[in-house]
Amino acid sequence: EDQVTQSPEALRLQEGESSSLNCSYTVSGLRGLFWYRQDPGKGPEFLFTLYSAGEEKEKERLKATLTKKESFLHITAPKPEDSATYLCAVSGATNKLIFGTGTLLAVQP
Amino acid sequence: ETGVTQTPRHLVMGMTNKKSLKCEQHLGHNAMYWYKQSAKKPLELMFVYSLEERVENNSVPSRFSPECPNSSHLFLHLHTLQPEDSALYLCASSLLTGLGETQYFGPGTRLLVL
Numbered sequence: 670e671d672q673v674t675q676s677p678e679a680l681r682l683q684e685g686e687s688s689s690l691n692c693s694y695t696v697s698g699l700r701g702l703f704w705y706r707q708d709p710g711k712g713p714e715f716l717f718t719l720y721s722a723g724e725e726k727e728k729e730r731l732k733a734t735l736t737k738k739e740s741f742l743h744i745t746a747p748k749p750e751d752s753a754t755y756l757c758a759v760s761g762a763t764n765k766l767i768f769g770t771g772t773l774l775a776v777q778p
Numbered sequence: 779e780t781g782v783t784q785t786p787r788h789l790v791m792g793m794t795n796k797k798s799l800k801c802e803q804h805l806g807h808n809a810m811y812w813y814k815q816s817a818k819k820p821l822e823l824m825f826v827y828s829l830e831e832r833v834e835n836n837s838v839p840s841r842f843s844p845e846c847p848n849s850s851h852l853f854l855h856l857h858t859l860q861p862e863d864s865a866l867y868l869c870a871s872s873l874l875t876g877l878g879e880t881q882y883f884g885p886g887t888r889l890l891v892l
Contacts, residue, residue, distance in 0.1 A: 673820070700877060700878035701878030701879075701880070703880065703881075705883075710866075710886075710888065711885050711886065712782075712784075712868050712870075712883035712884050712885045712886045713821075713868070713883045714883070715880055715881075715882055715883075718878065718880050720878060756821075758821075760878050760879075764875055764877075765823055765834070765836075766821075766823065766881060767820070768820040768821040769820060770818065770819065770820050
């Protein structure tokens with residue numbers, strides 16, 4: 670069964686304190702791994718899609734990496750506006766998007 | 779309007795009411811989705827439409843009835859809901875279904891069933 674586990678559930682950082690969020694997955698025939706950002710009361714906002722192990726993508730202070738078992742979302746020198754829930758999802762042979770429960774990130778000034 | 783829009787943004791309804799949620803995508807996509815998001819739970823896929831044809835019904839109770847009149851519009855008709863149906867209902871679209879296509883989400887409709 671396809672499954673996604675995100676850790677930690679919640680993370681509190683000081684502004685400028687870099688860290689990483691983890692997304693562990695099991696899927697039959699990975700077709701894509703997706704990272705989204707979700708602000709309270711809003712829909713998920715697309716960040717990255719990774720397709721194969723070794724792939725990396727960057728956007729501003731965020732960098733996503735992928736191995737055969739997990740993905741990391743690295744946040745470098747975060748700012749308070751980076752506070753949000755970060756969601757990871759995988760698409761496999763079933764063509765369905767399977768989501769994790771997310772990591773709630775709070776960045777304090 | 780750009781991206782994926784949803785109306786209404788908030789809805790309160792009694793268990794005997796009938797209401798509809800509307801979704802519109804302005805991205806030229808061919809696939810549309812309904813998801814349910816409850817607190818502390820992963821997003822749950824409800825329905826998938828590809829080129830206006832329903833291709834997925836993820837064991838959703840019949841009190842939820844989807845409609846896709848064209849590739850830009852998607853509706854979710856609600857009737858005789860239960861309090862446990864209270865959640866954030868999200869619409870998404872993608873160019874195609876499958877093959878690792880990225881899905882783009884709307885802002886959601888926050889539904890409260892009394």
